[in-house]
Amino acid sequence: MRRMRAADLSVFLAIAEHRSFRRAAVELGVTPSALSHSLRAIEERLDVRLVNRTTRGVGLTEAGERLLERIRPAFLDIDAALEELDTFRGQPLGKLRLNAPRAAAKLVLVPTVTRFLEAHPNIEVEIVVDDALVDMVSGGFDAGVRFGESIAADMIALAIGPRHRFAVVGSSGHFTRHKAPVTPHDLKDHPCIRYRFAGGSFYRWEFERGGLELDIDVQGPLTLGDQDMMLQAALDGAGLAYVFESQATELVTDGRLVSVLQDWCPYYPGFFLYYPSRRQLPGPLRAFLDFVRAKR
Known part of the structure; x- marks a missing residue:
């Protein structure tokens, strides 16, 4: 078996975490077709099927689940190491993807993000407006805004804006x-x-x-x-x-x-900014959380 590159594993990781070729393709900046070809090449080189494609969506095989379990911590450690470079750069760098219902986006999120970007010019923010409850992880979001009672118990919540x-x-x-x-x-x-x-x-x-x-x-x-x-x-x-x-x-x-x-x-009480519990927070999200806490 030929040695796998980190770039190949990142393709599999994106598909495995999103359970969607379309959303994984958006994250990696490629087309779903190109992503499908890349995965097929990876499976051929490993001589094992990692992903099951069905009309209902994308699922992992037992081998795929095992691979995801082993490589995800390693990639999280790499991300954390790169985030630590922010302390030398002086300013966090990267993208922040947020989800909110229309009212929350208008009343609290957009005004807060506008002020945040003035203080952090090296960060890009995307706000996706969706009144339906979404899965943060599979949707590829760093954080969201909702009323407190609609936030899942396994999320960390922080008050944002007035009551x-x-x-x-x-x-x-x-x-x-x-x-x-x-x-x-x-x-x-x-x-x-x-x-x-x-x-x-x-x-x-x-x-x-x-x-x-x-x-x-x-x-x-x-x-x-x-x-x-x-x-x-x-x-x-x-x-x-x-x-x-x-x-x-x-x-x-x-x-x-x-x-x-x-x-x-x-x-x-108003709206809450919520995000998944993680061992390491991405630099842009950590900066945004600090900004919201400072304005409370």
Whole structure:
């Protein structure tokens, strides 16, 4: 058997970790076809099949699992050694790939990243907006942003940005046709703009006052999956919307929207930056975590 090069093993490692030729190809900067040919050549040189390709995806053979188990720690050690060079360079260098739902990206992540890049000009950041919950590792992400309750228990979480609360808002024209609600139960008399999660379920509007917690399954003729569109629909008179208060503040101040049930809308801890537990963190991620901690 000919001696394998580190570059050959990195091809297998990318495929094995992503379980996807497409995502592995993106990481390595090649086409999926070229990656497939490279893997085939590796398997021929080793005279053993490492990967099973099926219509359902990519899986590892027993030999592939064993190889991954042995070489992954070695590559992590190499990555850690290269990251330590940042102490001599003075500035971390590399790419940071982040995932966040649209609201989190707009409200906290993009403003934070913009300031971060001013302090770290040698780092490149990619933000992928996706309202669905994603697998951090298979998706090739360094970290993500979500509300705390939606973060898996095996992740490390760090608060990012201020605490938030929601607001129930409607156009002034809406309240010429409907009496302003006094309690959340009064929402049954109003057309409401419903929010559907990427997974398909409807969001139940959450309220709290004096220790009493309520969640209301509102009804209405319009369902959306984006807070900005909900806000615009409320402005257009489609009904009441339940949106982040910070998104509606200026419109309420200008009198274009009216906010109701303020004393029923509680504050939430806000968003969290989360990332997988690792023995060694990539330099760009470590720098970003330090930056977020310093701004808290």
